[in-house]
């Protein structure tokens with residue numbers, strides 16, 4: 001038997017007990033129609049894995065579930081998006097802000113501790129985004145009756161009819177579904193807007209899903225007496241009210257492999273380069289970069305995150321033609337990734353004899369290519 005350790009109104013699925021059941025069989029034993037979970041993790045990959053695990057393993061035919069979670073700073077792109085088009089990857093690397101690709105569609109958002117995420121799990125039949133967003137707007141109104149918050153036809157929530165405070169995405173499986181959304185409480189808005197501005201969007205051609213940028217605001221900007229844990233509590237109690245449930249908020253730790261067998265692998269899969277970058281729909285980059293006062297034209301086709309075709313036009317006499325050929329063939333077939341490019345170019349330079357001047361130029365050429373990665 002698994003034990004629920006009660007702390008005030010909240011429960012913690014205890015790690016200290018000897019587990020005889022997984023989270024899904026535990027829910028079957030408890031037999032509740034509605035369950036509210038809160039993640040103990042602030043790691044995006046663990047939290048996205050928790051969503052995947054619940055979606056794949058919990059019987060959602062006769063049960064609905066709300067998961068509340070928050071993350072440390074991260075940019076989260078939709079399943080069919082192009083990260084180079086959506087965000088400033090060089091700046092994110094500099095700031096140490098990771099990128100994650102989620103399994104649901106839709107656009108790109110920024111999360112930090114000032115952003116709340118909610119995931120509403122249901123059977124596919126009961127999937128109802130309007131009703132879920134009503135839980136959020138009513139919870140906010142219950143806290144501050146004067147707040148002007150309303151859901152739109154595209155399932156955003158707007159503050160004062162203009163400022164986006166919540167964005168929505170969803171994943172529909174064969175029999176079950178989840179709808180997840182954000183809520184901006186006190187996010188760092190200057191980081192949000194700078195990381196969500198691509199440095200190379202104008203040189204990318206792609207059919208990937210584009211985001212729909214909106215003016216955003218934090219709830220705490222209009223009412224600094226609010227705080228995100230009060231808001232989370234209000235959402236949990238409104239969820240119970242709306243659906244007629246009465247459960248407590250259960251804290252669950254997504255690193256607890258025994259409770260959720262297979263979850264570690266799910267989190268690992270979400271962190272692979274192949275999932276985050278490799279799943280980008282085919283795109284091309286066509287740009288001119290100035291290196292040493294000469295203009296160099298790059299033309300690259302990228303499929304599965306890998307350079308499929310690369311052409312570089314360099315003014316005659318700047319570099320020996322065989323070096324240019326060597327450089328382009330190094331890029332062909334490689335990941336569209338600054339680290340991989342730098343390593344491969346360094347390796348090719350080690351195996352060729354060249355003057356210092358040529359080596360310097362290849363370094364600068366490499367830096368120019370890396371600047372658009």
Ligand SMILES: Nc1ncnc2c1ncn2[C@@H]1O[C@H](COP(=O)(O)OC(=O)CCCC[C@@H]2CCSS2)[C@@H](O)[C@H]1O
Pocket residue numbers: 076102106107108109110111115117118164165166167168169180181182183184192196210211212213214215216
């Ligand atoms: N955290 C957050 N919340 C609300 N709106 C945001 C946020 N970050 C950025 N934005 C704004 O939304 C647009 C993109 O809007 P767009 O409509 O294109 O995309 C979305 O809303 C996707 C929401 C995904 C929600 C998931 C829930 C759990 S994991 S992520 C962006 O350019 C900004 O203007």
